[in-house]
Amino acid sequence: MVVSTLYPTDFQMHLFHEGTFYHSYQLFGAHVFSENGRGVTRFCVWAPSARIVRLVGDFNNWNGTDYTFHRVNKEGIWMLILPENLEGSLYKYEIVTNDGMSLLKSDPYAFYSELRPNTASRVYRLDSYQWSDFKWQVKKEKKLSFSEPVIIYELHFGSWKKHANGEFLTYLEMADELIPYILDHGFTHVELLPLVEHPLDDSWGYQGTGYFSPTSRYGAPHELKYFIDQCHQNGIGVILDWVPGHFCKDAHGLYQFDGSHLYSYEHPNDRENDIWGTANFDLGKPEVQSFLISNALYWMENFHIDGFRLDAVANIIFWPNSNEEKPNLFGLDFLKKLNKVLIDNDPTVIIIAEDSTDWPQVTTPVDYDGLGFQYKWNMGWMNDILEYMETPSQNRNEVHQKITFSLLYAFSENFVLPFSHDEVVHGKKSLLNKMPGDYWQKFAQLRLLLGFMMAHPGKKLLFMGFEFGQFVEWKDKEQLDWPLFDFEMHEKVNVYVKELIKVYKRSKPLYELDHLQTGFEWIDVNNSDQSIFSFLRIGCDADDFLLIVCNFTEKKYSNYKVGVPNECKYREVFNSDQEQFGGSGHTNKKILKVEKRVFHGKPYTIEINIPPFGISILRPVKSRKERKGSGKEKVRSHASSRGER
Template identity: 65%
Template sequence: MASTTLYPSDYQVHLFHEGTLYESYKLLGSQMIEEANEKWTKFSVWAPNASEVRVVGDFNNWNGKGYSLHKVNKQGIWTISLNENLEGCLYKYEIITKNGEVLLKADPYAFYSELRPNTASIVYSLEGFKWDDSRWLNYKSKRNHLADPISIYEVHLGSWKKKEDGGFFSYRELAAELIPYVLELGFTHIELLPIIEHPLDISWGYQGTGYFSATSRYGTPHDFMYFINECHKNGLGVILDWVPGHFCKDAHGLYQFDGSFLYDYPNEHDRENSVWGTANFNLGKNEVQSFLISSALFWIRYFHVDGFRLDAVSNLIYWPNQTGRVENNDGAAFLKKLNTVVFQYDPTILMIAEDSTDWPNVTSPVHYNGLGFNYKWNMGWMNDVLSYMETSSESRRKIHEKMTFSLLYAFNENFVLPFSHDEVVHGKKSLLDKMPGDYWQKFAQLRLLLGFMMGHPGKKLLFMGFELGHFSEWRDQEQLDWHLLEYDMHKKIYVYAKDLLKLYKRSKPLYEVDHLRDGFEWIDVNNAEQSIFSFVRKSKKENDLLVFVCNFTSVVYHDYRIGVPNKGSYREILNSDQESFGGSGIVNNKVLQAKEEAFHGKPYSIKLSIPPFGVSVLRLVKHRKERKGDEKEKMHSYAIGRRKRK
């Protein structure tokens, strides 16, 4: 028996239409309510172009007769409350448009959805999960992430590892498999390709239908909560890829939701995203702002996520179909509003922009006229470095500036250095296979590339499989080539990746002030002829520094002189040419004593051996008197319950 009681409040409705209802999932969607010792299930939907709306599902044999929603206001909110507990039931909205067309739509605010190819929403309660991550949340609240190491392992859950029958691992199974693996490698965060519900596997989640629904491919919302809870208990942050720019056009989704272009632009030229075959969100519409900002806060509140990487920001700040770059003021204003609200709710959240443009002040606060993110992917660095690496070593001297240009702007924003999934698909080759030369040279240059990345200012992101030395591109329908670890060179690149990440986390010069010019200093920036780059990384503490020497050719040098800023002894703490990493063994085993001979504009200099296609990392040795009373450096990526913080 249907009831028209339990209406939404006028205040909620007002805020939703004003664009400031940031918990709009409490106004709309399906909610289970207990009132006067009776259990009700309320369904509410925004459909202003509808002449009638019915709720249909397995609880009424998909027959909407007698289940019509009541129209709350002229702006098109409809609601019905049923005197039943319908938890677990399938449902959709049967929308009759003003033109008489009948549409069957999934709930935009559903918390759970049927496994594809089925498309119904599922009544689901998010309550009842017992979180056990208070130590992580407390720890995070006391940290300054700009001064901490951040190394991100980017993962597509459906193809990281698969079962023998080709099926997906569940969220809970992935917690047991993926978390220990990422901890062993030494990353601080896991970034998940979009887990919002989406109909097509090969979209990787970037073309979604359920912005409040964790995809059912891997289990229930509570299962996903379990995965994040286990990450936090082990000291791993979780970042979600999130797509507020566009959505898929499948019939059951947001597209032409009530027969009108409700969530997207009314103008076809602005609405249609021909690159992805999707529809662009109308970011200037108040109700869409309530929808999207509520989605972001929803994942923070109910799933305890630690951050978002916003996909294709250029598609939001510029009109996508205009000739040339025409600024979308609505898109920029939306991002400022989003970031302001998110940081008011939780100032520890990482808001990361995937932006390939030169839009200024992306990571400046909104009150300083910035977009308000706290990080931006350094796409320019990524493109320049990969272009340089794909060039033969003999020709690299001609494009030397590709490796140095990024330092002209490296401190204009807070950057993440990304080698993401986008760089290892669609014919672009894997990171290893991008490297020119023979088998040995490919591995040597991959080690060199990763070492240069760790030395360059900026937080780090690497896509799954790099550590295996994948020769093949990422294949989203198959698991990673785990069998590669049976082969010597692949096993050694895995060991190198672990040691490199360990070095990164243990070395304050590599992260403590890497967003400031004070943390970086060139030694020799102009040696194009030999394609050798040398530089210094520094922490806040005086004399706490690392020296990087990177050789991008196959030539070996002995007694190679470089200038250094400090007097004293230098010890090589990592060399990518170590035999244990698969190298030729051109290393510097002895302590290198700086002489008072000025070189490279520095007051002192040292001589060392330079390996082929190698990176050498030197640390200024602290003697006992200097070390006395100093606190030992701590490993940032503590594992709660496994390691004791010093």
């Protein structure tokens, strides 16, 4: 049966083979239509090296004899239209190669897949969900992330929490369980490890087979939409880990799809990714570009994803198996093309590069010769601060530069500061257990580390479990150690994290100018003997700033002198050593007065208590009475003039 209106147009095929068919998923894959009141199901696949393509499924007893595709063009687009509604049916493509081999392949554009270990695709309609996140979409357009607080909770869907019998929570159950938890802690976004269909649980989704297919481990696609919809209705952004560099080599997937290396590079040295046992996408092939860019838009348009964290960008920027760092021009051009298309489609989209290289202008717009990402993971900061924290406190004076070095390049890109899953797995220990010292010191240093992270320029990302001091590293086959909430210090560090996030979100100097040098100023950067650092974080209004003092040793100080830029009083608005957080209580409870004495190159000096392994955040304040329309008087604290500095 031929229904001409359902066949691809010459223009669509031209765009696909040109690498600019950015909605190719609307043509390829399985689609259900209504023609003259009857159900029709269309299948379309790209397989230029195939001699024959047949459709097999549960509707024909997996026998494709009478279900042979028609080749639409010489470039290898095949199509089959059946006069029946096959919604919900399982299917695969039987591809007979030029050398006579018969391959059974899942649909690269399938919208739903069979539950692993089975590997068939499932016919699924995309229009089965009604969204209710209009207010979120409007809010996003008004507030771009650069000048807003961003603190991301990175999450592995399958091990955050499980049922007593070890089974996964579903998308629907996670909406009920996770969203209140995120709201209670104050995270602005949740970042999900890849949810594309993948055969092996141990890959955490980073080795996918079904790029258009949300994994069926946790439910159906419309149930994932419900989860995202509920996140949006509660003011939570959703970022998806996405892997456009390499793919899984399982027999039913993209690898040698039609007998040729269709989706991957032809040359083995370019194709084979020995680190992960995967195959690298041929990012110079136009049809692969159409596939991948279309996939990103698919997640944005059909699942309302707010952004992507691109995995292993170094594997795209450079040829992976080169003995020297040889730029991959195909990969670089692809990244520019991808990012420009996504941002042109939705200027609010957040695109983050997990990039371990020193490639320049990663977060510079494409029109200004950059790669076009909004953010880049600051891997250098992460490695330096963890090395510093893992150094015994008495030796930290020897690695003083591990704290200071990041500020030499902190404004060269728009950075996200990451403590991700990669840092708490494979023997690396949890954040808490990385800290040296005794039990109390470990918790004190974790609080200090998190406080310093919030005060350092850059948006924030932390992997699940940090918020209550998970003691063992992440175990992807088990849920988080929720019973730790029964222990006092773990409960107190959770209280600390909640309060710290509140302080971060309500303090504009901590996020407004993350990307500009004017948002940061050292007060004392040279005190390596005591391992004490002091600096200012400054908001868009230059009169709005915070003074931060960090002590990276177990010694405490009273009447410690710090230079300040102006003549006013100071109030401590946060101290990690408060007793409610598990600290010793060495805080600054009273308003602090300044003395007109030059110190640290500043015209004024204050004396403060410095807590052991602690961070203090102070704000210059001045009280004034302000009459409101109601006639009631209200005392308000506000930043005073910073004066000459």
